[in-house]
Amino acid sequence: MFIPKFECAEGQTIALVGPSGCGKSTFLNLIAGILNPSAGSIYIDTTEITSLSRAASAAFRLSEIGLIFQEFELVEHLSVGDNVLLPSYLGSQKDQAVIEKRAKDLARDFGILNYWDALPESLSHGERQRAAICRALSARPRLLLADEPTGNLDPVNKEKTLELMLSSAKEHKQGLLVVTHDLELVHAFDAVIQFEEINQHGQK
Numbered sequence: 001m002f003i004p005k006f007e008c009a010e011g012q013t014i015a016l017v018g019p020s021g022c023g024k025s026t027f028l029n030l031i032a033g034i035l036n037p038s039a040g041s042i043y044i045d046t047t048e049i050t051s052l053s054r055a056a057s058a059a060f061r062l063s064e065i066g067l068i069f070q071e072f073e074l075v076e077h078l079s080v081g082d083n084v085l086l087p088s089y090l091g092s093q094k095d096q097a098v099i100e101k102r103a104k105d106l107a108r109d110f111g112i113l114n115y116w117d118a119l120p121e122s123l124s125h126g127e128r129q130r131a132a133i134c135r136a137l138s139a140r141p142r143l144l145l146a147d148e149p150t151g152n153l154d155p156v157n158k159e160k161t162l163e164l165m166l167s168s169a170k171e172h173k174q175g176l177l178v179v180t181h182d183l184e185l186v187h188a189f190d191a192v193i194q195f196e197e198i199n200q201h202g203q204k
C-alpha cells in the first residue's frame with residue numbers, strides 16, 4: 001500500500017482542506033494519538049507516538065499537543081476559566097501563576113475574559129469555540145491541531161482568531177495544522193494540503 005509522507009516543521013502553518021467525510025478529523029485524531037493507524041508510523045520530533053501505550057500517549061498529548069476539537073469538547077460543569085486552565089491543572093507545569101496570567105491575557109485577546117467564571121452553557125457557540133482555542137494555546141504546546149476552529153465565528157472574529165493562532169505558531173515555533181472549509185483563509189498559511197475522498201475500493 002502506498003502511504004504518503006506528511007511533515008510539519010517547527011513554526012510551520014498548514015491548512016488541511018477537502019470534502020466532508022474525506023478524513024480530515026480522523027487525520028488530526030491520528031496525529032494526536034487518539035486513534036491508531038492500521039499502517040504507517042507517526043513521529044512528533046523523535047517520539048514515535050504510534051508505538052506508545054495509551055497512558056504514555058495521553059501524557060505526551062497533554063504536554064506537547066494543543067487540540068481544538070470540531071465540537072469544542074469543553075467540560076460543561078467547569079467554568080470557562082477552569083476549562084482554559086485544565087491542561088495546566090492536569091500537567092506538570094510548575095508556575096501556575098504565570099500560566100494563569102497568560103491564559104487570562106489570551107482570554108482577553110479572544111474576547112471571552114468576561115465569561116471567565118461562567119459555565120460554557122451560557123456562552124454562544126462562537127464564544128465556546130474561542131474558549132476551546134484559548135485552552136489549547138494556554139499550555140504553549142509544540143503542536144497545535146485545530147479542527148475547523150473558525151467554523152462558528154463571524155467574519156471579524158474569524159480573522160482575528162486565525163491571526164492569533166498563526167502568530168502564536170510563529171512566535172513560539174509551534175507546528176499548526178488547521179482543518180478548514182473556508183478557502184478564503186488558506187492564503188494565510190505556509191502550505192495547503194488538499195485531501196481527496198477515496199471510496200471503499202481505494203478509488204478517487
Ligand SMILES: Nc1ncnc2c1ncn2[C@@H]1O[C@H](COP(=O)(O)OP(=O)(O)OP(=O)(O)O)[C@@H](O)[C@H]1O
Binds near residue numbers: 019025070
Ligand atoms: N468512529 C468512527 N467509526 C467509523 N467510521 C468513522 C468514525 N469516525 C469517522 N468515521 C468515518 O470516517 C470518514 C471520515 O470522517 P472524518 O470525520 O474524518 O471526516 P471529515 O473530513 O473530518 O469530515 P467533515 O468535514 O464533515 O468534518 C467518514 O466516512 C466517517 O463516517
Ligand SMILES: [Mg+2]
Binds near residue numbers: 147
Ligand atoms: Mg471533521
